[in-house]
Amino acid sequence: MRAVNQPVRKKDAMQLLTGQPVYVNDLAPEGCLIVKLLRSPHANALIEEIQTDAAKKVPGIEAVFTWEDVPQDGPRFTLAGQTYPEPSPQDRLVLDRHVRFVGDPVAIVAGKDEKCVDRALRMIRVNYQVLEAVSDFRTAKDNPVLVHPEDNWEALCPVGADNKRNLCAHDECGEGDIEAVLADCDIVLDRTFHTKATQQTMMEPFGTFCSIDTYGRLHIVSSTQIVFHCRRIVAKALGIPKSQVRVEKPRVGGGFGAKQTAVMEIYPAFVTWKTKKPSKLIFSRKECMTASSPRHEMQMNVRLGAMKDGRIRAIDLYTLSNTGAYGEHGPTTVGLTGHKSIPLYGKAEAFRFVSDVVYTNRMSAGAYRGYGATQGLFAVETTVNELAEKLGMDAAVLRQQNIIKEGDVMPAYYGETNTSCALDRCIARVKEMIGWDEKYPARDMGNGKVRGVGIGLAMQGSGISGVDVGSAALKVNDEGFYTLRIGAADMGTGCDTILAQIAAEVLDCSVDDVTVFGADTDASPYDSGSYASSTTFVTGKAVEQAAIELREKICALGAQLLGCEPGQVVFDGENVICETDGRQVSRAEIATASQCGNTIALEAARTHSSPTSPPPFMAGAAEVEVDLETGEARVIQYAAAVDCGTPVNPNLARVQAEGGILQGIGMVLSENITYNTEGKVLENSLMQYKIPTRQDIGHIQVEFESSYENLGPFGAKSIGEVVINTPLPAVTAAIHNATGLWFNELPITPEQIVLGRMRQDESLMKE
Amino acid sequence: MQISLTLNGKKVQADIAPDMLLLDFVRAQGCMSTKRGCETSNCGLCTVFLDDRPVLSCSVLAARADGHSVTTLEGLQEEAREFGAFIADQGAEQCGFCNPGFVMNALALFRENPEPSEEEIREYLSGNLCRCSGYEGQLRGILNFLEWKKKGGAS
Numbered sequence: 013m014r015a016v017n018q019p020v021r022k023k024d025a026m027q028l029l030t031g032q033p034v035y036v037n038d039l040a041p042e043g044c045l046i047v048k049l050l051r052s053p054h055a056n057a058l059i060e061e062i063q064t065d066a067a068k069k070v071p072g073i074e075a076v077f078t079w080e081d082v083p084q085d086g087p088r089f090t091l092a093g094q095t096y097p098e099p100s101p102q103d104r105l106v107l108d109r110h111v112r113f114v115g116d117p118v119a120i121v122a123g124k125d126e127k128c129v130d131r132a133l134r135m136i137r138v139n140y141q142v143l144e145a146v147s148d149f150r151t152a153k154d155n156p157v158l159v160h161p162e163d164n165w166e167a168l169c170p171v172g173a174d175n176k177r178n179l180c181a182h183d184e185c186g187e188g189d190i191e192a193v194l195a196d197c198d199i200v201l202d203r204t205f206h207t208k209a210t211q212q213t214m215m216e217p218f219g220t221f222c223s224i225d226t227y228g229r230l231h232i233v234s235s236t237q238i239v240f241h242c243r244r245i246v247a248k249a250l251g252i253p254k255s256q257v258r259v260e261k262p263r264v265g266g267g268f269g270a271k272q273t274a275v276m277e278i279y280p281a282f283v284t285w286k287t288k289k290p291s292k293l294i295f296s297r298k299e300c301m302t303a304s305s306p307r308h309e310m311q312m313n314v315r316l317g318a319m320k321d322g323r324i325r326a327i328d329l330y331t332l333s334n335t336g337a338y339g340e341h342g343p344t345t346v347g348l349t350g351h352k353s354i355p356l357y358g359k360a361e362a363f364r365f366v367s368d369v370v371y372t373n374r375m376s377a378g379a380y381r382g383y384g385a386t387q388g389l390f391a392v393e394t395t396v397n398e399l400a401e402k403l404g405m406d407a408a409v410l411r412q413q414n415i416i417k418e419g420d421v422m423p424a425y426y427g428e429t430n431t432s433c434a435l436d437r438c439i440a441r442v443k444e445m446i447g448w449d450e451k452y453p454a455r456d457m458g459n460g461k462v463r464g465v466g467i468g469l470a471m472q473g474s475g476i477s478g479v480d481v482g483s484a485a486l487k488v489n490d491e492g493f494y495t496l497r498i499g500a501a502d503m504g505t506g507c508d509t510i511l512a513q514i515a516a517e518v519l520d521c522s523v524d525d526v527t528v529f530g531a532d533t534d535a536s537p538y539d540s541g542s543y544a545s546s547t548t549f550v551t552g553k554a555v556e557q558a559a560i561e562l563r564e565k566i567c568a569l570g571a572q573l574l575g576c577e578p579g580q581v582v583f584d585g586e587n588v589i590c591e592t593d594g595r596q597v598s599r600a601e602i603a604t605a606s607q608c609g610n611t612i613a614l615e616a617a618r619t620h621s622s623p624t625s626p627p628p629f630m631a632g633a634a635e636v637e638v639d640l641e642t643g644e645a646r647v648i649q650y651a652a653a654v655d656c657g658t659p660v661n662p663n664l665a666r667v668q669a670e671g672g673i674l675q676g677i678g679m680v681l682s683e684n685i686t687y688n689t690e691g692k693v694l695e696n697s698l699m700q701y702k703i704p705t706r707q708d709i710g711h712i713q714v715e716f717e718s719s720y721e722n723l724g725p726f727g728a729k730s731i732g733e734v735v736i737n738t739p740l741p742a743v744t745a746a747i748h749n750a751t752g753l754w755f756n757e758l759p760i761t762p763e764q765i766v767l768g769r770m771r772q773d774e775s776l777m778k779e
Numbered sequence: 780m781q782i783s784l785t786l787n788g789k790k791v792q793a794d795i796a797p798d799m800l801l802l803d804f805v806r807a808q809g810c811m812s813t814k815r816g817c818e819t820s821n822c823g824l825c826t827v828f829l830d831d832r833p834v835l836s837c838s839v840l841a842a843r844a845d846g847h848s849v850t851t852l853e854g855l856q857e858e859a860r861e862f863g864a865f866i867a868d869q870g871a872e873q874c875g876f877c878n879p880g881f882v883m884n885a886l887a888l889f890r891e892n893p894e895p896s897e898e899e900i901r902e903y904l905s906g907n908l909c910r911c912s913g914y915e916g917q918l919r920g921i922l923n924f925l926e927w928k929k930k931g932g933a934s
Binding site for chain 2: 019021022024026027028029030031032033034035037038127212213215216266268296297503505663666667670671673674697698699703706707712
């Protein structure tokens with residue numbers, strides 16, 4: 013292949029590396045209003061009185077808005093960016109008299125510069141009626157304290173939500189007689205796991221600027237993954253027609269799902285719509301850490317039944333998810349904890365998966381790479397690792413015996429068939445890469461340090477089956493270069509380039525011949541947005557189809573110019589050639605002709621949606637060195653083999669994998685969110701919230717074991733999310749193999765390891 | 780207060796507030812490559828050169844630059860392109876938001892230590908956070924660049 017499966021440079025790479033001004037805060041108009049938010053210091057409170065007179069008098073202040081400027085009985089909305097009708101309950105107002113977490117916005121202040129806005133923020137006086145808060149998600153369901161007691165709370169989808177029970181969602185599914193099969197198993201492990209509300213921590217903070225355009229419409233430029241959903245959300249929040257809103261994204265400085273929630277667009281939008289003046293809001297890192305859209309905290313109870321020979325027969329999973337104060341992505345993330353972990357073990361005869369998603373007075377959760385699968389796979393894979401130990405089996409061998417194969421039907425994966433799968437090859441490959449047979453389970457290095465190895469498997473989806481929509485519009489321009497218009501959002505992942513590669517492959521041209529435009533609700537064809545691992549698989553297919561259609565149009569105009577029938581010509585990418593006499597007309601000549609006396613539009617637009625979501629698979633193996641004295645655990649090597657189908661751009665796929673793996677390692681070893689008794693996040697800066705630095709990791713090695721997915725463009729599946737999942741179980745197992753300790757709560761800090769070893773010593777002494 | 784300094788080789792005079800940060804100053808001067816990623820001097824995104832030494836411009840008052848020379852990536856375009864090409868060949872620029880600070884600090888490293896070991900690279904750049912790449916692709920790019928430099932830098 014000429015363009016696909018080639019490691020071409022990202023189209024924007026050199027612009028980014030030389031520091032060109034391409035992000036929201038670089039592009040915001042000079043002199044626009046600076047917007048900031050006054051935030052609640054209480055986890056649950058009613059605003060009794062709010063005085064803004066003094067704040068409004070601060071020189072330079074343009075406007076101060078409070079709940080009194082927002083109809084409290086109006087329709088509520090959600091900031092989650094998913095396909096309508098949005099499954100997340102409609103539970104927000106732009107400003108609400110009832111504040112529900114420490115950091116919930118209380119007032120919007122806009123002024124000419126930061127100084128006057130900061131001053132005005134200090135001068136707003138608020139009297140709160142402080143209410144008892146729901147702080148523990150384990151006791152939230154049916155708690156007498158309600159996070160959303162209001163009557164205009166609304167669930168548009170039947171997701172089992174009930175605000176009078178603090179329930180954001182509830183679901184149950186299964187197949188086979190789970191209790192009977194478990195009772196018949198030789199061994200049943202019953203384990204509970206807890207994962208925290210970790211932060212995406214993209215380097216670019218949330219940012220948006222707004223202005224009123226030539227036609228009097230609201231023009232929003234935002235660092236977002238979801239331009240179309242954002243338009244819908246803002247229009248509903250402001251109570252204005254969608255026709256009055258245009259949303260555009262420039263370069264996005266990382267998303268990882270954080271920007272699949274419209275975390276902050278509504279605030280400057282509100283200011284600009286009310287004042288008709290341009291405005292911008294850029295979150296501080298502290299706001300990014302305390303009032304954003306982190307991963308859902310979850311508790312998972314796994315019951316895993318197996319026979320002595322290692323046959324896994326039943327998986328029973330109950331997941332409790334903490335959506336925080338608002339329900340963004342609550343009903344949908346929880347499903348992946350089961351639907352993307354249980355199917356790995358295709359030989360099981362029965363499964364049950366029950367879930368509850370509860371409201372608490374905590375920062376609202378949202379979408380984060382892995383989207384529930386990360387948490388579920390940690391629970392299920394760690395239990396499988398423990399099963400291997402209990403049975404005295406090699407954890408990799410146990411996997412090979414039980415995993416899903418190509419052609420298997422996956423009852424826990426919406427009944428879909430596994431149409432492409434190289435998971436067995438992935439396991440074999442990582443074993444070689446890490447030197448599994450020599451290193452498993454652990455080696456004492458003789459210096460107080462022990463090196464353990466551990467393994468974990470993962471799967472994800474490729475878009476949401478029957479829901480996600482990807483579109484592409486392609487046209488021919490002067491001299492024959494192409495423009496590809498998309499609504500998918502390149503957030504650094506390189507989808508602009510990858511989609512251009514797919515177009516170039518079909519059009520037999522160089523990737524440089526395809527320019528890419530995206531994303532803008534006024535100009536892009538509709539696309540759900542860049543999330544759910546959908547872009548390469550779903551939008552990529554739309555690009556392929558649009559390019560095929562455009563080829564036909566090029567041939568039609570070429571044939572007309574050559575004076576022959578369209579059936580008589582071929583297009584080799586440069587020329588349309590008449591097969592009967594060899595005469596030809598070049599792409600450039602056709603482009604020129606298309607602009608003079610022409611009636612054949614050299615443009616094609618296609619929309620694609622897939623009824624199934626072929627999973628990418630992955631095996632990861634970690635070698636972790638544990639210092640038994642200090643408890644420090646360091647990943648010295650991480651090996652991963654990925655089956656993402658055809659990697660459209662092997663370089664970009666590799667970096668996706670390496671980056672995802674390190675995020676996963678951060679989640680196991682250092683990233684934590686804890687609250688004080690008042691409900692305040694303690695890890696509110698990069699000083700306390702520790703994402704890995706380049707000194708915290710040895711080497712990450714990634715190889716591809718590709719299957720070929722017939723439903724994907726040129727055999728491709730997704731890559732973006734599956735890559736974050738394996739480190740959680742693999743590193744946890746490696747630490748176990750080094751120390752003998754099983755951890756079921758993340759992160760596993762040096763302190764936890766030392767405390768665990770002290771407990772080990774105590775129990776040894778008792779014996 | 781009045782300050783005068785050299786910004787990317789050009790004399791600049793400005794009337795600034797005494798508490799203005801160098802980061803906000805260079806951005807106000809149009810040097811948008813310099814990014815703010817945190818408020819706690821942890822991310823490295825705002826790295827600039829103050830008299831040819833890398834500093835975090837979020838932690839330096841603009842007033843401190845009075846009479847000194849400040850360089851942002853806008854002033855190092857040729858070097859940035861030369862080195863950046865090796866990162867681009869790995870796809871390790873990704874979202875790009877950390878790139879200017881990372882490139883600035885990498886260039887500072889190469890000036891200080893033209894043949895750094897892998898450990899020295901990790902240590903010198905440990906304050907430059909990146910959430911996309913896992914650092915591995917950046918390391919490959921740096922090592923390839925150093926190899927190319929060693930061979931005389933001929934393309």
